[in-house]
Every structure is written in structure tokens, then in C-alpha cells.
Amino acid sequence: MAQVFQYIFSGLSSGCIFALIALGFVIIARVTGVYNFAQGQYMMVGGMVMASTHTDKFPIAASVVLSVVVVALVAVLQERFTVSIVRDKVGVVGLAVISLGVGVLLEGLALIVWGKNARSIPSFEPGTFTLLGAHLDNQTLWIWGATLVSLVLMLVLFQRTTLGKAMRACALNPTAARLLGIRLDRMAILAFAIGGGLAGLVGAIALPLTSVSWESGVTVGLVGFIAAAVAGFDRPAVAVAAGLGLGVVENVAAGEISSSYRQLFVYGVLLVYLLVRDVLGEGGFVARVRLARASGGLRQRRRLRRAVSAGAGHVALARASGDRMRREPRWAMLLPLVLLTLMALAPLVLESGSQAMSAAIVILLSAVAATGLTLILGLGRMFSLGHAGLVLISGYTVAILTVNHAWNPWVALAVGVLLAVVGAFIIGWLTLRLQGFNLAIATLAIHLILLVFVTQATSFTGGERGIVGVPALKVFSLTTESQHDFYWITFVALLICLLVARNLTKSRVGRSLRAVGSEQDGASMLGVNAFRMKLMVFVIGGAMAGLAGGLWVFYLSLAAPENWGFALTISLVTYVVVGGLTNVYGGVVGAVVVGAVQYLVTSQTAGLGESSSEYEVLLNGAFLIIFLLIFRQGIAVALSVERVKGYVARIRRGKGALRGPTEGGPSAGPMVQTGTAGSAVAGASR
Amino acid sequence: MSAPAATTPAGGVAASEPLLCARGLIKRFGGFVAVSNVDVDVHAGHITAMIGPNGAGKSTVINLLSGALLPTKGSVTIGGQSIVGRGSHEVARMGVARTFQTPRLFDGLSVGESMMLPRALFAKSSYLECFVHSPRTRKDEAGGWESALDWLSFVGLADVAEMPMSALPVGSQRLVEVARALALEPDIVLLDEPAAGLDHTETERLARLIEQIAQSGIGVLLVEHDMHLVMSVADTVVVLDAGVCIATGTATAVSEDPTVIEAYLGVVNDKGAGEVKDV
Ligand SMILES: Nc1ncnc2c1ncn2[C@@H]1O[C@H](COP(=O)(O)OP(=O)(O)O)[C@@H](O)[C@H]1O
Numbered sequence: 001m002a003q004v005f006q007y008i009f010s011g012l013s014s015g016c017i018f019a020l021i022a023l024g025f026v027i028i029a030r031v032t033g034v035y036n037f038a039q040g041q042y043m044m045v046g047g048m049v050m051a052s053t054h055t056d057k058f059p060i061a062a063s064v065v066l067s068v069v070v071v072a073l074v075a076v077l078q079e080r081f082t083v084s085i086v087r088d089k090v091g092v093v094g095l096a097v098i099s100l101g102v103g104v105l106l107e108g109l110a111l112i113v114w115g116k117n118a119r120s121i122p123s124f125e126p127g128t129f130t131l132l133g134a135h136l137d138n139q140t141l142w143i144w145g146a147t148l149v150s151l152v153l154m155l156v157l158f159q160r161t162t163l164g165k166a167m168r169a170c171a172l173n174p175t176a177a178r179l180l181g182i183r184l185d186r187m188a189i190l191a192f193a194i195g196g197g198l199a200g201l202v203g204a205i206a207l208p209l210t211s212v213s214w215e216s217g218v219t220v221g222l223v224g225f226i227a228a229a230v231a232g233f234d235r236p237a238v239a240v241a242a243g244l245g246l247g248v249v250e251n252v253a254a255g256e257i258s259s260s261y262r263q264l265f266v267y268g269v270l271l272v273y274l275l276v277r278d279v280l281g282e283g284g285f286v287a288r289v290r291l292a293r294a295s296g297g298l299r300q301r302r303r304l305r306r307a308v309s310a311g312a313g314h315v316a317l318a319r320a321s322g323d324r325m326r327r328e329p330r331w332a333m334l335l336p337l338v339l340l341t342l343m344a345l346a347p348l349v350l351e352s353g354s355q356a357m358s359a360a361i362v363i364l365l366s367a368v369a370a371t372g373l374t375l376i377l378g379l380g381r382m383f384s385l386g387h388a389g390l391v392l393i394s395g396y397t398v399a400i401l402t403v404n405h406a407w408n409p410w411v412a413l414a415v416g417v418l419l420a421v422v423g424a425f426i427i428g429w430l431t432l433r434l435q436g437f438n439l440a441i442a443t444l445a446i447h448l449i450l451l452v453f454v455t456q457a458t459s460f461t462g463g464e465r466g467i468v469g470v471p472a473l474k475v476f477s478l479t480t481e482s483q484h485d486f487y488w489i490t491f492v493a494l495l496i497c498l499l500v501a502r503n504l505t506k507s508r509v510g511r512s513l514r515a516v517g518s519e520q521d522g523a524s525m526l527g528v529n530a531f532r533m534k535l536m537v538f539v540i541g542g543a544m545a546g547l548a549g550g551l552w553v554f555y556l557s558l559a560a561p562e563n564w565g566f567a568l569t570i571s572l573v574t575y576v577v578v579g580g581l582t583n584v585y586g587g588v589v590g591a592v593v594v595g596a597v598q599y600l601v602t603s604q605t606a607g608l609g610e611s612s613s614e615y616e617v618l619l620n621g622a623f624l625i626i627f628l629l630i631f632r633q634g635i636a637v638a639l640s641v642e643r644v645k646g647y648v649a650r651i652r653r654g655k656g657a658l659r660g661p662t663e664g665g666p667s668a669g670p671m672v673q674t675g676t677a678g679s680a681v682a683g684a685s686r
Numbered sequence: 687m688s689a690p691a692a693t694t695p696a697g698g699v700a701a702s703e704p705l706l707c708a709r710g711l712i713k714r715f716g717g718f719v720a721v722s723n724v725d726v727d728v729h730a731g732h733i734t735a736m737i738g739p740n741g742a743g744k745s746t747v748i749n750l751l752s753g754a755l756l757p758t759k760g761s762v763t764i765g766g767q768s769i770v771g772r773g774s775h776e777v778a779r780m781g782v783a784r785t786f787q788t789p790r791l792f793d794g795l796s797v798g799e800s801m802m803l804p805r806a807l808f809a810k811s812s813y814l815e816c817f818v819h820s821p822r823t824r825k826d827e828a829g830g831w832e833s834a835l836d837w838l839s840f841v842g843l844a845d846v847a848e849m850p851m852s853a854l855p856v857g858s859q860r861l862v863e864v865a866r867a868l869a870l871e872p873d874i875v876l877l878d879e880p881a882a883g884l885d886h887t888e889t890e891r892l893a894r895l896i897e898q899i900a901q902s903g904i905g906v907l908l909v910e911h912d913m914h915l916v917m918s919v920a921d922t923v924v925v926l927d928a929g930v931c932i933a934t935g936t937a938t939a940v941s942e943d944p945t946v947i948e949a950y951l952g953v954v955n956d957k958g959a960g961e962v963k964d965v
């Protein structure tokens with residue numbers, strides 16, 4: 001029994017961490033409407049400040065205060081330099097992606113300032129105490145106390161004070177709040193300061209019981225986000241309770257079942273929660289079936305039958321004078337062709353075995369995966385944060401089959417892609433019904449579950465070390481052992497992916513998805529099955545991720561968890577945003593541009609590591625933020641046919657209108673600006 | 687209160703079985719009852735009009751009939767099959783098309799492209815062929831474009847196919863919506879205030895179009911404020927007020943009904959200026 005209390009109490013401690021993060025989420029969302037994905041990294045920064053000042057013979061209280069102040073300041077800076085600038089220009093999803101960028105930027109900075117190693121500090125007052133037979137570190141009391149005090153303060157603030165009520169009014173009805181004389185910008189600053197301060201506090205106080213490293217923010221942030229989502233991003237007390245609950249679930253399950261899979265339980269609970277809520281919710285599966293039963297049976301006839309014979313009501317038509325189909329101008333393909341030709345020629349000037357060649361190969365592999373993500377994010381407007389998970393599925397499949405079972409590399413590659421497709425189908429089928437951020441969270445959770453699995457199932461996947469000794473893939477006289485040959489093979493794969501992506505975008509599937517993206521109800525009424533279209537694009541995008549993963553393994557000749565972590569998803573999202581969401585070449589353009597800049601910066605700064613340099617993370621974050629703030633349409637769209645025509649027309653006209661023509665063509669607004677994303681989020685947060 | 691089988695102006699006798707048949711429809715939004723116990727019938731080749739003041743629940747009824755909303759209670763059948771619980775794309779495939787009170791503009795698609803959306807149902811090529819852009823896909827695309835143009839010229843707008851819909855005046859947008867609905871080759875069309883924002887001549891043209899649609903055998907449910915239009919085309923009129931059906935009958939009978947005059951026609955004069963934009 002004491003053992004159980006032990007688990008419960010330590011669960012409460014980690015629950016407090018989740019709770020305070022969730023509280024910050026709720027406060028920021030409640031006041032500003034921003035879903036702040038940098039919340040976990042705030043805590044990381046708080047922990048880092050604590051860790052680095054603690055060693056300096058600094059009073060502990062001063063360190064804690066410093067952590068709180070620094071993080072609050074970071075949050076305020078974020079509000080001033082990102083949120084306040086683009087608040088009215090990008091939708092809720094856009095704001096969230098920017099905050100994701102801020103989070104990555106903070107990770108990059110932390111990596112540069114504090115290095116790679118995890119840090120911790122001793123308890124404020126070393127020692128333990130016993131409660132109901134459980135032995136607990138004294139620090140536990142600090143954490144519990146801080147959580148309780150924070151919660152009470154927040155409740156008092158929001159329910160008892162005019163200031164708190166004014167803050168709430170901002171998110172509920174900004175226009176009315178403005179009319180009442182509430183200074184929205186001040187309230188937003190205050191909310192970010194409080195949300196940041198809370199994260200800084202928990203980062204500092206929890207440090208003795210945990211440890212902090214540059215990448216420790218992601219998982220904490222995710223769990224905090226879950227707790228906030230349970231509370232509908234609106235009720236502080238529920239958020240705290242959910243955070244505590246998740247902490248207890250994690251620890252009890254870890255203690256009673258298996259500690260190596262401890263995170264799995266939290267993510268599992270999350271997934272089940274999201275899916276069950278979706279199924280049981282208003283208009284969900286259960287409600288539909290119940291009503292259908294009541295009114296004569298859903299499966300009365302399995303196949304849909306038209307009321308009268310098909311098209312009986314056919315209005316006699318005046319034939320239009322047979323206008324031909326509109327065609328793109330011949331030079332529409334020019335820019336992509338130039339880009340691809342340059343990419344094809346790259347190996348001729350790059351030396352095999354050089355760092356530049358390795359960088360080029362990674363760029364190419366990323367471009368394959370990013371092309372899939374462009375379809376998912378840009379065409380399907382599905383905010384997936386689990387793309388690297390699909391890369392991982394295929395990568396590990398190929399490695400396991402070729403190394404452990406000595407399969408033919410080509411067959412293994414095919415099976416790898418197939419499993420990625422199956423994985424994408426299952427993930428998509430489960431999560432695509434979820435709206436807005438729930439989709440992002442669910443896909444991310446599935447990826448993290450996969451990562452936990454490949455790290456822990458050592459006998460099967462080699463654990464942290466991964467699977468080594470993947471044989472070469474051979475075709476004609478080409479072999480993946482040669483970097484040049486590998487480049488050509490991957491290049492052909494990229495061309496195939498681009499061709500499929502382009503055909504799909506131009507076909508009725510692409511058209512339907514663009515219609516769904518702008519007005520889903522309108523599209524459905526015209527017979528468009530939005531779910532099926534989205535699932536199809538999700539699966540095609542997944543196949544491309546699988547292809548990238550399978551080939552990746554032959555390049556590295558190993559499969560290890562760190563290659564396909566959350567950082568890869570962030571990179572891929574960055575590439576797509578930078579290149580342009582609404583253009584099939586967006587992912588490729590982004591991968592080349594960002595990859596090239598990263599290579600140049602890293603090769604300038606240090607000759608040490610090639611792949612996981614500090615600056616890469618930093619640049620990802622910076623690119624993500626800059627492009628969402630300034631060049632929201634991305635590079636590929638800025639250079640697309642309609643735009644170039646617009647520029648040319650403008651030059652001819654002299655200095656005419658400031659903005660290029662936006663009418664016509666598929667390259668209208670990027671997904672981050674759409675109303676659909678906004679309303680999806682409204683649904684998600686309910 | 688079901689619409690009685692009536693004689694169409696074209697002289698044909700409407701089928702005794704209604705194509706679309708809704709019984710006891712109730713829709714609650716939270717505690718608010720938007721539609722309460724409404725029955726609607728739509729017969730092939732027959733124009734049923736639904737009138738009522740703003741907020742009476744007309745659009746909500748259309749949403750219920752087209753699968754956009756799940757009724758709190760009640761049944762909707764199309765040709766004997768229940769549609770309750772089905773998604774609106776399925777209802778569309780079963781032969782029910784609709785327009786929206788606020789036209790759907792489909793940002794990023796030209797008018798012609800948006801007209802091709804419903805034509806996807808008639809595509810002969812598989813999705814797999816879409817990936818490789820096979821000859822059959824190309825043929826589908828060309829055919830879809832042609833028929834998009836055909837339907838646009840039916841409503842007199844063949845020359846706007848390459849324009850974005852947002853560039854059209856609202857009257858043309860409504861006509862595009864009608865054309866798009868027809869491109870589904872439906873058995874039933876539900877029109878939500880198609881004449882709002884149309885000038886006199888456009889309304890006249892719309893009236894002729896609606897009659898033409900009905901003559902071809904399609905059942906029409908016309909939600910409308912314009913009494914003149916309703917009186918000129920409707921075979922049956924259903925009057926809603928505050929979610930309740932207060933009268934059903936021929937246009938003349940309804941317009942003489944004292945309850946209707948009190949609840950609705952009295953309001954007609956104050957209205958007309960204020961066009962409320964709701965779904
Ligand atoms: N999704 C909704 N949620 C809450 N109330 C709604 C919703 N849709 C419609 N209503 C309410 O239902 C009533 C009927 O609306 P509607 O069907 O649009 O009326 P009409 O089309 O006759 O003008 C209105 O009072 C409206 O506010």
C-alpha cells in the first residue's frame with residue numbers, strides 16, 4: 001500500500017508540473033486566444049536559469065525569482081514581437097505555428113548558451129519526509145505549495161478582481177472589450193507575463209526532482225497542452241486537476257506496470273481521451289447512430305441509392321459554345337524545372353564524402369518527406385505534427401528486415417513504404433475526424449509513442465543505439481554505398497513524388513480539397529467527401545514520408561531514434577512554411593533554401609558535428625518565425641506563375657497597386673490564414 | 687401538415703409519393719428550439735415554397751433536410767431512405783442539392799472550377815488514375831469543364847467561368863449557386879433565398895429558371911422572402927413562424943389565412959430593406 005502512495009505522491013509532483021504548464025496555457029489562451037506551443041520551452045528556460053545561477057552562491061530565493069522574471073520577460077518579448085504584430089493577419093493555427101517557432105528558437109538558444117548536457121540541482125532543503133508510508137523529498141512540498149498558491153492566485157485574479165474580468169473579456173469579445181476601454185495590448189502582455197512566469201516558476205522549483213536539458217520542454221509542454229485541452233482552455237481549476245491526474249496516471253502506471261514505457265501511458269490516455277470525446281461528442285458517431293436508429297436505420301440499405309433513377313431530373317440544356325479547358329502557360333513549369341535541374345547537377349560539383357555532399361543528401365531526403373507534408377499541410381490543411389513518425393516507421397521496417405531478417409533491400413523498401421502507408425491510414429482514420437489542434441496533438445502523441453517504443457524495445461529495435469549494418473541498395477550499376485549514386489536514386493524518388501503531388505493537386509482530388517479548405521460545408525453539399533479526400537492525401541503524404549525513411553536508412557546504413565525525432569517534424573514543417581504551403585514545390589524549395597543556409601552557417605561556425613549542430617535548431621526556429629511574420633506565402637508561391645505575371649504587369653504599369661493580384665489559380669491564401677482553421681480550433685477547444 | 691399532392695402548373699400530376707418527406711422535425715440549439723415539429727414534403731416536378739419571417743427557422747430546416755445538421759428528433763427520408771445520420775456529401779449523392787443563403791465562394795477556385803466539384807461524382811477515372819493523370823482523368827477533366835460551362839450558360843453566366851466568384855455581384859453569385867446545385871443532376875433542389883439581392887429582371891429570370899427546373903421533373907423547395915416570386919411560382923406554400931409550421935396550402939389559400947397575415951404578411955412591408963445575412 002505504501003508503495004502505491006509512493007507512486008501517487010510522486011505522481012502528484014510531476015502532475016504539479018503539468019498543472020502549472022497547463023495553467024499558463026489556459027491563461028494565455030483565455031486572454032489572447034493564442035495556443036502557445038512554447039510553454040514547455042518556457043519551463044526549460046526557467047530550469048536552465050535556475051541551474052546556472054544556483055551554482056554561483058546565489059540565494060535560492062533570488063535564483064527562483066530570477067527564473068520567473070527571465071521567463072516572464074521572454075514571454076512578453078514573444079507577445080510583442082510575434083503575437084501583437086500578426087494577431088489580426090494570421091489565424092489561430094498561424095499563431096500556434098509561430099509559437100512553435102519561438103519554442104524551437106528557445107531550444108536553439110539554450111543549446112548554444114547552456115550546451116547539450118542535462119543539468120539538475122540538489123533540493124532546496126535536502127532531506128526526506130514520510131507521508132502515509134511514502135518517502136518523499138522535501139522538495140515535493142515546495143512544488144505542491146507553489147502549485148496550490150498559483151492556482152488560488154489565478155482563481156482570485158480571474159474571478160474576484162476587475163483586472164481579471166477585463167482580461168477574460170479580451171478573448172471572449174475583443175471588440176466589445178475595446179469599446180469598454182480595456183487596453184487589449186496591455187492585457188495580452190500581462191497574460192503572457194503570467195503564463196511565462198508560471199512556467200519559469202515550475203521550471204525552477206521542480207528542477208531538483210527532475211533535470212533540464214535543451215530539449216526537455218517538448219514532452220512537458222505536450223502533456224500540459226493535453227491538460228489545458230481537457231479544460232477547454234478556459235477553466236484554470238480543471239486544467240490543474242487534469243494536470244495532476246495525468247501525473248498520477250503516469251507514475252502509478254510506470255510503477256505498477258513498466259517504467260520504461262512510462263510516457264506511453266500519458267500519451268495513451270490522451271489519445272483515448274481525444275478519440276472517445278470525438279466519438280461521444282455532439283454530432284459524433286454515437287449521436288449519429290442513435291438518431292439514425294430512431295429514424296429508420298442507418299444501414300437500411302447499404303448502398304446509397306438515388307431517389308429516382310440517376311439524373312432523372314435532367315434540365316434541358318443550352319450547350320455552351322465548346323470552350324476548351326483552361327491551360328497553364330507553357331512557362332509555368334520553368335521555375336521548378338530550373339530548380340530541379342540545379343538540384344540534379346549538384347553532385348557534379350560536390351565531392352563525394354565532403355560535408356557539402358552529405359548536406360545535399362539530407363536536403364534531398366528531407367525534400368521527399370517535405371513534399372508529402374506539403375500535401376498534408378498545404379493541400380489537405382491538416383495540421384499534422386507527426387510526419388517524422390511516418391518516416392520512422394518505414395526507416396525501422398527497412399532496417400529490421402534487411403539486418404535482422406536479411407531481406408532483399410528492394411523488397412524491404414517496398415514493405416517499409418507499405419507500412420508507412422498502413423500507418424498513415426490508421427493514424428489518419430483515427431485522427432482526421434479530430435479538429436484543429438486535436439489533430440496536431442494526436443499525431444504528435446502517436447509519433448512520441450513510436451519513439452518510446454523504438455527506444456525501449458531494445459531486443460527488437462536496438463534501443464538508443466539503433467540497428468546498424470544496413471546493406472546497400474543496388475540498381476543497375478548504382479549502389480547506395482556511393483554518395484553520388486545515392487543522390488541520383490533519391491533524386492529520382494523526389495521526381496516521382498513531385499509528379500504524383502502535382503497530378504493530385506491538379507486533379508479533382510486537389511480541387512475538392514481546396515474547396516473543403518475554404519468552405520467545407522459548401523463542398524460537402526456538392527458531394528465532396530471531405531474525410532475521404534483528406535485521408536487519401538494523408539496517406540499519399542505518408543507514403544512519401546515512408547519513401548524518405550526507407551532511403552534514409554540506406555544512406556546512414558543504420559536506424560536510430562535520434563534521426564527521426566520531433567526535431568525532424570519541426571524541420572519539415574519549417575521547410576513547408578518557408579517554401580510555401582500552397583505550392584507542390586513548397587517543400588522542396590524550403591528544404592533547399594533552409595538546408596543550404598543551415599549548411600553555410602554550420603560550416604562557417606564549427607567544423608565539429610555535421611548534422612546536429614546548435615545553429616540548425618536555432619535557424620529552424622528563426623526561419624519559421626520570420627516566414628510566418630513576413631513572407632507568409634512562402635518562396636514558391638512568391639515565384640509562382642500568377643505572381644510573376646502580376647509582377648510583370650506591375651512593372652509594365654509602373655508603380656501601380658501595391659499588392660500583386662491574388663485572384664485566380666490555386667495559390668490563394670496560405671492555410672494559416674484560413675477561417676476553416678480558426679473555426680476548427682473553436683471546435684477543438686470546446 | 688404535409689403538402690397535398692397537387693397539380694403542377696405544367697399540367698403533370700405530381701407523384702403521390704413525395705420524393706423528400708420530413709416528419710416531426712425538431713431542432714434545438716442548447717435550450718432554444720429553432721424548429722419544432724415541422725413536416726415538409728417535396729414532390730417531383732413540384733415547387734414547394736417555405737416562407738416565414740427572419741429567424742423563423744427556414745434555413746435550419748434546409749440544413750436538416752440536406753444533412754448539414756443532425757435533427758434533435760424527427761425523420762427525413764428521400765425516396766424512402768432515411769438520411770438522418772448521414773453526412774451531407776452522402777445526401778448530395780442521393781440526389782439532393784442545395785444552395786446557401788450566403789453563397790459559398792470557394793476562395794482559390796474559379797467559378798468554373800467550383801462548378802466542376804459536383805461533376806466529380808460523374809468522373810469515370812479512379813483516384814489511382816488521378817495520381818498519374820491518365821488519359822481517362824484528362825477526359826473527365828475536359829468533360830467536367832464542358833458541363834460546367836453548359837450549366838453556367840443555362841443560368842446565363844457562361845462568360846464568368848474563369849473569374850473568381852468573389853468578383854461577381856451577389857445576384858450572379860446566387861445564380862452560380864443554382865447552377866452548381868443543378869450540376870449534381872439532383873432529383874431535389876433546396877434553394878435558400880435565391881432571390882435575395884437580385885434586382886427585378888434578375889428575379890424574373892430566376893422565376894423562369896425555377897419553373898424550368900421543376901418542369902424537368904426536379905422537386906424544388908424554395909425558401910423565399912419575395913412574396914411576389916413565391917406567389918408566381920409556388921404550387922404549395924408552407925409558412926413557418928418561430929420554428930412552428932402555422933399554415934400549409936396553395937399560395938392563394940395561404941395568403942388569405944388570417945394567422946399567416948398576422949404573423950408574417952404584416953411584417954412584409956417593414957421588411958425588404960434589411961437583408962439579414964445568416965446561413
Ligand atoms: N447553429 C446555431 N446555433 C444556435 N442557434 C442557431 C443556429 N442556427 C440557427 N440558430 C437560430 O435558430 C433560429 C432560426 O434560424 P434560421 O433557420 O437561420 O432562420 P431563417 O432562415 O428562417 O431566417 C434563429 O433564431 C437563429 O439564431
Ligand SMILES: [Mg+2]
Nearest residue numbers: 744745787965
Ligand atoms: Mg435563413
